[in-house]
Amino acid sequence: MEAETEVTSKRQGLGFIVRRARPEDLPKVIMINKVTLPEHYPEWFWREHLEKWGEAFFVAEVDGEVVGYVMTRVEYGPPFVAKGLIVKKGHIVSIAVLEGYRRRGIGRALMEAAMEALKTRYGCKEVYLEVRVSNNPAIRLYEKLGFKKVKVLHMYYLDGEDAYLMAREL
Ligand SMILES: CC(=O)SCCNC(=O)CCNC(=O)[C@H](O)C(C)(C)COP(=O)(O)OP(=O)(O)OC[C@H]1O[C@@H](n2cnc3c(N)ncnc32)[C@H](O)[C@@H]1OP(=O)(O)O
């Protein structure tokens, strides 16, 4: 994918842009994470991911405002679903879209941009993530993109909830 992709919804006025994140986007990205998810990270963690794996860190913009993000990293290890002993794995660390901007394809477009970059820029053979077992909207999105539930991670979250580890080949 090129640096910027414009997606215009069939419904007028619901267009958005997906582009690579920049350092100046981080305050807004961190704010979106705070209001949408219980899992938060220190500022240096976001910055580190942008510096190391910035080609697969994307934001979505509506009318010039960042309304969503996807942050990823690249890891080496035994694959969950791909073939091989040790492979490069793309890890979707966090994705979120502000509540008022959901169900217009932004989450899907962010995931597609991240997966394409993980594959073509970093050579990842698969992509994986963890998601709360109760998070149906996110699970539906991942299944629509071809992810499968690989295993349950018991008590994965601080509040005791389990996670599904979901993965697909790239
Ligand atoms: C690895 C992790 O970060 S796990 C945590 C994921 N993030 C969160 O849970 C944060 C809060 N939630 C969100 O930010 C959003 O709901 C997201 C990111 C999960 C989805 O973002 P959206 O922009 O709404 O997704 P998008 O519009 O692309 O939806 C694509 C498809 O996913 C499925 N989907 C998305 N939301 C829902 C929902 N609420 N109910 C059922 N299916 C849904 C649908 O199949 C949808 O296609 P459709 O609208 O044509 O039916």
Ligand SMILES: [Zn+2]
């Ligand atoms: Zn994770």
